[in-house]
Amino acid sequence: xxLSAESKNTGLAWLKHPKDFLFFxxxxxxxxxxxxxxxxxVFLSNIATNQVSTEELRGPMKKNLEYTAKSIERSxxxxxxxxxxxxxxxxxxxxxxxxxxxxxxxxxxTSRLPADxxxxxxxxxxxxxxxxxxxxxxxxxxxxVKVNLPxxxxxxxxxxxxxxxxxxxxxxxxxxxxxxTIALLASLTLSFIFSRNLIAPINHxxxxxxxxxxxxxxxxxxxxxxxxxxxxxxxxxxNSMASQIEQLVTAQKRLLADISHELRxxxxxxxxxxGLAQMxxxxxxxxxxxxxxxxxxxLDKMIADVLQVSRLEAKSQTLSxxxxxxxxxxxxxxxxxxxxxxxxxxxxxxEGELNLDIYCDESLIASALENVLRNAIKYAEHTITIxxxxxxxINIEINDDGPGVEPANLTRLCEPFFRQSDARDRxxxxxxxxxxxxxxxxxxxxxxxxxxxxxxxxxxxxxxxxIKKQQ
Amino acid sequence: xxxxxxxxxxxxxxxxxEYLTAQGYTVECVHDGEQGLKKALEHEYALxxxxxxxxxxxxxxxxxxxxxxxxxxxIMLTAKGEDFDRIFGLELGADDYIPKPFNHRELLxxxxxxxxxxxxxxxxxxxxxxxxxxxxxxxxxxxREAYVDNNELSLTGTEYEVLALLVxxxxxxxxxxxxxxxxxxxxxxxxxxxxxxxxxxxRKKIAEYNSSERIKTMRGTGYVFIRGE
Numbered sequence: 284x285x286l287s288a289e290s291k292n293t294g295l296a297w298l299k300h301p302k303d304f305l306f307f308x309x310x311x312x313x314x315x316x317x318x319x320x321x322x323x324x325v326f327l328s329n330i331a332t333n334q335v336s337t338e339e340l341r342g343p344m345k346k347n348l349e350y351t352a353k354s355i356e357r358s359x360x361x362x363x364x365x366x367x368x369x370x371x372x373x374x375x376x377x378x379x380x381x382x383x384x385x386x387x388x389x390x391x392x393t394s395r396l397p398a399d400x401x402x403x404x405x406x407x408x409x410x411x412x413x414x415x416x417x418x419x420x421x422x423x424x425x426x427x428v429k430v431n432l433p434x435x436x437x438x439x440x441x442x443x444x445x446x447x448x449x450x451x452x453x454x455x456x457x458x459x460x461x462x463x464t465i466a467l468l469a470s471l472t473l474s475f476i477f478s479r480n481l482i483a484p485i486n487h488x489x490x491x492x493x494x495x496x497x498x499x500x501x502x503x504x505x506x507x508x509x510x511x512x513x514x515x516x517x518x519x520x521x522n523s524m525a526s527q528i529e530q531l532v533t534a535q536k537r538l539l540a541d542i543s544h545e546l547r548x549x550x551x552x553x554x555x556x557x558g559l560a561q562m563x564x565x566x567x568x569x570x571x572x573x574x575x576x577x578x579x580x581x582l583d584k585m586i587a588d589v590l591q592v593s594r595l596e597a598k599s600q601t602l603s604x605x606x607x608x609x610x611x612x613x614x615x616x617x618x619x620x621x622x623x624x625x626x627x628x629x630x631x632x633x634e635g636e637l638n639l640d641i642y643c644d645e646s647l648i649a650s651a652l653e654n655v656l657r658n659a660i661k662y663a664e665h666t667i668t669i670x671x672x673x674x675x676x677i678n679i680e681i682n683d684d685g686p687g688v689e690p691a692n693l694t695r696l697c698e699p700f701f702r703q704s705d706a707r708d709r710x711x712x713x714x715x716x717x718x719x720x721x722x723x724x725x726x727x728x729x730x731x732x733x734x735x736x737x738x739x740x741x742x743x744x745x746x747x748x749x750i751k752k753q754q
Numbered sequence: 755x756x757x758x759x760x761x762x763x764x765x766x767x768x769x770x771x772e773y774l775t776a777q778g779y780t781v782e783c784v785h786d787g788e789q790g791l792k793k794a795l796e797h798e799y800a801l802x803x804x805x806x807x808x809x810x811x812x813x814x815x816x817x818x819x820x821x822x823x824x825x826x827x828x829i830m831l832t833a834k835g836e837d838f839d840r841i842f843g844l845e846l847g848a849d850d851y852i853p854k855p856f857n858h859r860e861l862l863x864x865x866x867x868x869x870x871x872x873x874x875x876x877x878x879x880x881x882x883x884x885x886x887x888x889x890x891x892x893x894x895x896x897x898r899e900a901y902v903d904n905n906e907l908s909l910t911g912t913e914y915e916v917l918a919l920l921v922x923x924x925x926x927x928x929x930x931x932x933x934x935x936x937x938x939x940x941x942x943x944x945x946x947x948x949x950x951x952x953x954x955x956x957r958k959k960i961a962e963y964n965s966s967e968r969i970k971t972m973r974g975t976g977y978v979f980i981r982g983e
Binding site for chain 2: 544547548550551552553554555556557558559562579580583601603605608611615645646649
């Protein structure tokens, strides 16, 4: 990356490797487009009003034709032959089709009958010109050369039926609508390729950036490895940045998980030792030992929660899916919550029900609901409302009438260990991981958990779960 | 009563053996899977406490090889939250599991629940040939053996207890909570699948000799052993 960046700085490097520079590409493409447009314009302006195109006749062809004219004149005077006789003479007739045009159309003659689609009348307008090559749709004509015969003045043309008009002339002879369409299509295609070429990598970058910002750390921009211009470099730099972020985040999460895992062995020993001490301690010391046990349990719970969150985040948790009634899971959670709410002198209201069976990891769903409910009970003033509704999805809404959450903190609330204010105490028994577990558990079931502030006051947690009827 | 503890955490082994000794058990400790398996096969223990993460031979492998020869009761020590470990252990024929870090009282309760049956046999002695017969299944309560069409089933202690409980109450629904409390000596945790695992093991073992389904699942409540044809 650094190598290419250096070469960019050395002044006119783009002259050496123009393909590596977006500047050059834009320049060339723009130029091409302009050229294309101009060509199309010239093309359009060059449309002849008739179906004929002419060029000055030069060289041996002209001499040949003049020679033929002379010999016709000579034959007419010397051998007293009529124009028709001369033209029908095998020596002439065997050659290309000759046409003697007279001012009176009925006097005009040909050496033999031309093909049906050959219209000789369109040559009339060239009579006053010097010898020309005349292109029409079906034939080429060379002439006119004046021939003075006893019967009058004729204009000699040599007609070449077999020779198709050259490509460019054919283009010129195309009808207007076709010309316009081709010109339009050509410029359209050019502009399209140009913009695509320029925009495609930017779009890839955009999509990758959006995905990354949404938390998909595996998102990478799909940039051609061989692309060496500014966009190519930007794309690769973006990708290496994304890899760096992914590595850092993964390392941080793994560290958290590893530490938690390692803490378990000493914690088990601590609990065991406490048990032993409790067997022998005096009554005075029992309270302290109980306190130690309580704190050890709290530590145990936190470690379990951290591990659960990291397993869910890393998607390494295998969901053990079972068919279970949603209402059974909810009732189970509600029973405990009712009890908890009553102890805090708060009321729990339930609206609606969810009578359906789905495949889910029931303990995960239950723990998600439990965590959200516990949070609601903790912060509610008086009442907690739970709304259950069944549409194409399972919808669960849990509202409290507490103070709500600062809008800026709404999205951060599901981060592990995030607390709204430092003033919030930790004595309430929470680990700061409840909502993180809930969110990840719901996400693991392809559902969605969102937080909103209600109009009046209080937080509203909306859980949407897809209905999974098959394993 | 002699227990075998297989765990590489020597500190924990010391504390645990001190604690269980105080409760009247004799505890032997080994710290790797190979030695643990060797000891378990050579000697008779009332119960084996088996850790999952072990050097040389992991806990599952020890259990698998042990079960090919012996039905000594085994409690697996799993890491909390590792549901897979738990289920896999039960599938391989563990009698119960206890997640680390555990509470000493919880551990004692489980150990007692498993070993109490052995005390129970000892007290029964050879007093009576107490037998239960339902359809083609015979339960010999004194010898703690179960037969299907006169073939002896090779059940672990827990599996035997679950089957005996179901047969005793044949024709009635036995709730999972009841099974858990009577057999494992603990309350069934919410959404705990261990009883289902034990029942599924029993079904597989019966199916080796007779394909007719005897134990019916009552979803959400428990199990019934069907009487009659």
